[in-house]
Amino acid sequence: MSLVSGPGHAGPSSLPDELQLAIEPHVKYIQSLDSRRDELEHWLTEHLRLNGLYWGLTALHLLGRPDALPRNETIDFVLSCQSENGGFGAAPGHDAHLLYTCSAVQILAMVDGFGELESRGKGEGGGKLAVGKYIANLQNRSTGTFAGDEWGEEDTRFLYASLNGLSLLKMLDLVDVNRAVEYIVSCANFDGGYGSTPGAESHSGQIFTCLGALSIAKRIDVVNVDKLGRWLSERQVPAGGLNGRPEKLEDVCYSWWVSSSLAMIGKLHWIDGSKLTEFILKCQVCVEILQLVGSADKKLQDPERGGIADRPGDMVDVFHTVFGIAGLSLLGYPGLEDVDPV
Amino acid sequence: MASHGIARPAASVQRTEEQLQEEHRKIQEYRDLEDLIRTKVAERQYTVEVLNLTSKLLKANPEYYTIWNVRRRLLIYGLFSKSSDSSSPSKVSPSTSRIDTTPVSSTQPSDSVTTSSEASNTALPDPSSQNPGKNGTTLDLIKADLEFLFPIMVGWPKCYWLWNYRLWLLQEANKRLDPITARKLWTQELTLVGKMLVRDSRNFHGWRYRRIVVDELESQHLQGTSMVEVEFEYTTKVIRGQDGLSNFSAWHRRSKLIPKLLNERGTDDAGRRQFLDDEFDTIITAMYTDAFPYAQSVWFYYQFLMTTLTDSVRHATITSNFTQEDRIGYLTRQLSILKEMLEDADDCKWIYDALIEYTMSLSQMEQRQLDKDETEDCKLWLSKLRVLDRLRGGRWDDLDKELSGSRALVQ
Ligand SMILES: [Zn+2]
Numbered sequence: 001m002s003l004v005s006g007p008g009h010a011g012p013s014s015l016p017d018e019l020q021l022a023i024e025p026h027v028k029y030i031q032s033l034d035s036r037r038d039e040l041e042h043w044l045t046e047h048l049r050l051n052g053l054y055w056g057l058t059a060l061h062l063l064g065r066p067d068a069l070p071r072n073e074t075i076d077f078v079l080s081c082q083s084e085n086g087g088f089g090a091a092p093g094h095d096a097h098l099l100y101t102c103s104a105v106q107i108l109a110m111v112d113g114f115g116e117l118e119s120r121g122k123g124e125g126g127g128k129l130a131v132g133k134y135i136a137n138l139q140n141r142s143t144g145t146f147a148g149d150e151w152g153e154e155d156t157r158f159l160y161a162s163l164n165g166l167s168l169l170k171m172l173d174l175v176d177v178n179r180a181v182e183y184i185v186s187c188a189n190f191d192g193g194y195g196s197t198p199g200a201e202s203h204s205g206q207i208f209t210c211l212g213a214l215s216i217a218k219r220i221d222v223v224n225v226d227k228l229g230r231w232l233s234e235r236q237v238p239a240g241g242l243n244g245r246p247e248k249l250e251d252v253c254y255s256w257w258v259s260s261s262l263a264m265i266g267k268l269h270w271i272d273g274s275k276l277t278e279f280i281l282k283c284q285v286c287v288e289i290l291q292l293v294g295s296a297d298k299k300l301q302d303p304e305r306g307g308i309a310d311r312p313g314d315m316v317d318v319f320h321t322v323f324g325i326a327g328l329s330l331l332g333y334p335g336l337e338d339v340d341p342v
Numbered sequence: 343m344a345s346h347g348i349a350r351p352a353a354s355v356q357r358t359e360e361q362l363q364e365e366h367r368k369i370q371e372y373r374d375l376e377d378l379i380r381t382k383v384a385e386r387q388y389t390v391e392v393l394n395l396t397s398k399l400l401k402a403n404p405e406y407y408t409i410w411n412v413r414r415r416l417l418i419y420g421l422f423s424k425s426s427d428s429s430s431p432s433k434v435s436p437s438t439s440r441i442d443t444t445p446v447s448s449t450q451p452s453d454s455v456t457t458s459s460e461a462s463n464t465a466l467p468d469p470s471s472q473n474p475g476k477n478g479t480t481l482d483l484i485k486a487d488l489e490f491l492f493p494i495m496v497g498w499p500k501c502y503w504l505w506n507y508r509l510w511l512l513q514e515a516n517k518r519l520d521p522i523t524a525r526k527l528w529t530q531e532l533t534l535v536g537k538m539l540v541r542d543s544r545n546f547h548g549w550r551y552r553r554i555v556v557d558e559l560e561s562q563h564l565q566g567t568s569m570v571e572v573e574f575e576y577t578t579k580v581i582r583g584q585d586g587l588s589n590f591s592a593w594h595r596r597s598k599l600i601p602k603l604l605n606e607r608g609t610d611d612a613g614r615r616q617f618l619d620d621e622f623d624t625i626i627t628a629m630y631t632d633a634f635p636y637a638q639s640v641w642f643y644y645q646f647l648m649t650t651l652t653d654s655v656r657h658a659t660i661t662s663n664f665t666q667e668d669r670i671g672y673l674t675r676q677l678s679i680l681k682e683m684l685e686d687a688d689d690c691k692w693i694y695d696a697l698i699e700y701t702m703s704l705s706q707m708e709q710r711q712l713d714k715d716e717t718e719d720c721k722l723w724l725s726k727l728r729v730l731d732r733l734r735g736g737r738w739d740d741l742d743k744e745l746s747g748s749r750a751l752v753q
Contacts, residue, residue: 040368044403048344093380095408151414153506190597190646190653200550201594229737234638236733246590246638248544251346269736310346319344 019281021328022306023335026284026321027065029306030056033318048319049091050081054103055322057110062325062337066110075113078104079120086123086130087149097149098138102161105131109168132171135162144179145197155196156187160209163216164342172216181219184210192227204235204244208257211264215342220264229267232258240275241311251310252283256323259330260341273331280324282312375399383412388420397490404494407503414510417487422480422518481523484515488527492534499538505547509554516563525564531555543580549591570602587628590639597646601659611663618660618672621647626679630686641692648676648696652703666707673704691730694723698741712745720745 033056036042045052053074060068080092081104087096088104108117114128123130138147139162146158159180166172187194187210193202194210207228214220235242235258241250242258255276262268284307307316308324329339357365375398382392396413400406488511495504512531515524532555538548556573560566577599580592604614625644650660651669661669680697687693698720705712712720724745728738 038362038365038369040365040372043369043372044405047403047405047407089408093408095411097407149411151411151506151510153502153509189594190649191642196546196550199553199598201546201591203546231642233734233737238733240733245544245546246642247588249347253344267737270734270740272733272735275733309350313349315345315348315350317345 019278021281021325021333021335022284023063025306026308026325027060027063027068027306029316030059030318030321031068047090047094050078050088050100050107051090051103052318053077054107054110055318057107059318059322059325061110062322062329062339064335064337071111071113074107074111075116078107078113079116082122084122086121086125086134088131095149096134098135098146098158098161098165099148101131101135102165105165105168114169128169128171132166132169132174135165136171136174138162139175139180141176141179144176144181144183146180156184156194156206156213157196157209159183160213163213167216177217180213181217181222184214185222188224190227191231192224192229193231201245202231204232204242204254204257204261207232208261211261212342215264223265225265225267229262229265229270232262233267233270236271236276240272240279242271242276249311250279252280252308252320252327253310253323255280255327256330259327260339263330263341268330277328277331277333279312280308280327283309283314283320283324284316372399372402379409379412383415386419388416390421392416393421401494404498404501404504410503410507413487413507417483417514421483422514480518481515484511484519484527487511488530495538496541499542499545500547502547505551509551512558516558521564525559525566528555528558528564532559539580543583543585543589544591546591549595553595568602568606570599570606574599574603588637588639590642593639593643593646597643604660614660614662615668618647618650621660622676626683629683636687636690636692638692641696644696648673648700648703652700652707670704670707673700673707676700677704688726689730691727694727694730697723698727698745717745 033052053069057066057069057074060066078088081088081090081094081100083089083096085096087098088101089095089097090100094100108114117131118127121127121130124133135146138149138158139145140147140154143154144159145154145156146162147154148158162175163172163177163180166174184194186198187196187200187206189195189202191202194207195201195203196206200206211220211223214222234246235244235254237243237250239250241252242254243250244254244257259268259271259276262270306321307318308321309316310320325336326339329336330341375395379392379395379399382389382395393413393416396409396416399409400413403409488508491504491508491511495501495508498504508531512524512527515527519527532552535548535552535555538545539552542548556569558564558566560569574596577592577596580586580589581596586592600617604617607613609617625640625647628640629644647660651664651672664672677697677700680693680700683690683693684697701716701720702712705716724738724742727741728735731738
């Protein structure tokens with residue numbers, strides 16, 4: 001997921017007044033995430049620090065506030081997560097892994113930090129090349145898929161992370177893209193969807209990663225778009241939200257994975273966008289309060305009330321916040337920057 | 343940081359001084375433990391004592407993947423080797439392992455965005471110092487670790503790192519133990535994953551793990567033979583169990599096992615026909631019972647069966663030697679069954695959706711356009727779909743265009 005250039009969507013929203021995106025509380029919520037060192041939870045989630053930064057930063061960009069986190073400190077932190085092998089870990093001192101390496105590259109691309117990577121990056125050859133080599137070395141050259149790290153777990157999530165990172169680095173030629181595409185094709189199921197490995201059940205998160213990788217490789221033509229579009233459109237439940245697999249509960253994070261997947265195959269109109277928008281907006285905690293006390297309530301401005309949850313009334317987190325906002329952007333919600341589904 | 347299904351308190355709760363202190367004490371304890379492990383690993387203390395420290399940390403935070411990696415290195419570079427007097431070389435050596443000794447500062451709560459890494463790496467452990475180990479203590483270590491993992495997995499059934507680490511342990515068993523001993527371990531995994539799937543019959547980690555364990559048990563190096571019959575039986579059992587009909591995971595697995603099952607049975611054409619008939623019977627009976635015509639899992643499995651007839655690349659799965667006439671016959675029969683079904687469930691959108699799809703498939707198979715009656719039927723069914731399923735209006739619009747444009751032709 002990244003930003004696309006060009007003007008944001010305009011036009012009036014057909015939603016009721018109390019269901020609007022509370023932009024300022026969300027910005028404050030994201031800014032407050034790094035100041036929670038007095039909470040045990042902060043330390044227990046260190047393994048997500050780098051993705052957390054990526055999610056927060058993306059959300060801020062979509063909200064039109066790209067400078068709400070300081071650029072230099074962001075770059076310093078990202079570079080402090082790099083290992084000697086060129087890959088990145090979740091936080092300083094954590095082992096390198098593809099998922100975090102991809103997040104690091106995405107952040108650096110977003111804040112225009114490749115220059116700093118060139119001058120200060122670690123690994124063989126240094127700079128972008130070291131990162132590209134780290135990623136490329138994780139490809140299984142006989143099957144085309146990728147391992148997450150030196151310990152060998154393979155999953156289509158890693159394949160997407162690799163191609164995404166390499167395409168941002170403009171180093172796709174370091175890997176065998178055709179083999180990777182062949183591998184994805186071997187993960188296709190009768191319902192048009194994709195799983196984590198050949199034989200695995202279709203799953204919206206895995207479908208997103210496979211379509212993302214195919215988009216980067218410019219090979220969406222291998223997808224059975226009618227079957228897959230049908231399966232994906234059936235993820236929308238009567239409450240308006242989307243689930244990840246048949247007969248599971250709806251969840252805001254799938255609003256992103258499913259709707260961006262539909263967008264990548266040109267079938268976003270196969271779900272009800274306004275019902276989905278309404279569902280995502282209901283997952284903002286401030287909306288609950290609005291419903292209780294009316295739209296003029298001061299609590300709306302309380303920074304702790306920002307953030308989006310998986311479902312209405314649940315705990316918010318930065319993960320669901322970014323996917324909720326990205327989903328809204330994809331659906332053309334006014335005032336947000338446009339998002340690239342890949 | 344990514345929470346699911348946890349209710350948010352109505353307003354932010356102000357913590358008392360006492361609570362703050364308690365939280366601070368917990369943070370300190372956690373970070374001290376983290377520091378201790380990193381220090382000892384930096385000193386290359388690959389000992390049971392350090393292993394136990396990682397156990398303590400991982401029980402508190404099983405998502406801490408770096409500590410799982412530390413545990414792997416403790417076993418590979420220390421404990422497995424010590425536990426054995428064998429000297430035959432290991433077949434596989436981990437590629438680029440490194441022990442990261444970056445100290446995590448615990449003295450001041452500095453802003454992590456400004457913390458710069460002072461990662462310094464110790465020299466790589468010599469891979470030749472690894473030792474394949476012998477059945478004695480290596481086996482005990484692996485067994486103990488598998489046991490250690492189980493309660494954590496029950497508590498965190500969706501944690502990728504746990505399943506992943508478990509598989510790694512078993513692969514180590516393959517490398518270091520004799521095949522019979524390793525096979526015993528893998529066999530027990532089938533029971534374990536069965537238990538995990540009883541707790542959550544849709545856990546896709548569990549289903550994936552099950553496939554991997556079965557592949558392993560079938561493999562030559564563990565002197566295995568095909569398990570497709572018992573696995574197929576397993577899906578039957580799950581589907582017949584509680585909420586089994588809406589278990590898409592089980593239906594999916596079934597769809598993947600069928601080609602192999604029929605090939606191994608050496609089923610002839612008549613047998614394949616019978617098999618397909620039985621599957622159709624099962625699924626249609628399921629649709630008529632327990633109000634299941636509205637559950638989508640069953641309909642997706644129905645779609646799978648139909649694709650073996652309509653979809654040129656799927657023919658091999660069940661109906662390898664079916665002629666075009668055979669397939670047209672089956673399709674026609676299914677269309678009349680679907681129409682019959684409408685009599686009891688005229689508010690079931692899945693039936694209308696299927697009727698349109700397979701009416702169009704039939705005309706394509708017969709290389710002709712939809713006739714007048716078919717077109718009218720499809721338009722009627724489509725109008726029902728628009729009323730019954732408003733969420734997917736965009737799809738019905740596209741279908742409408744397709745019908746109006748008579749594009750249901752062989753292209
Ligand atoms: Zn979620």
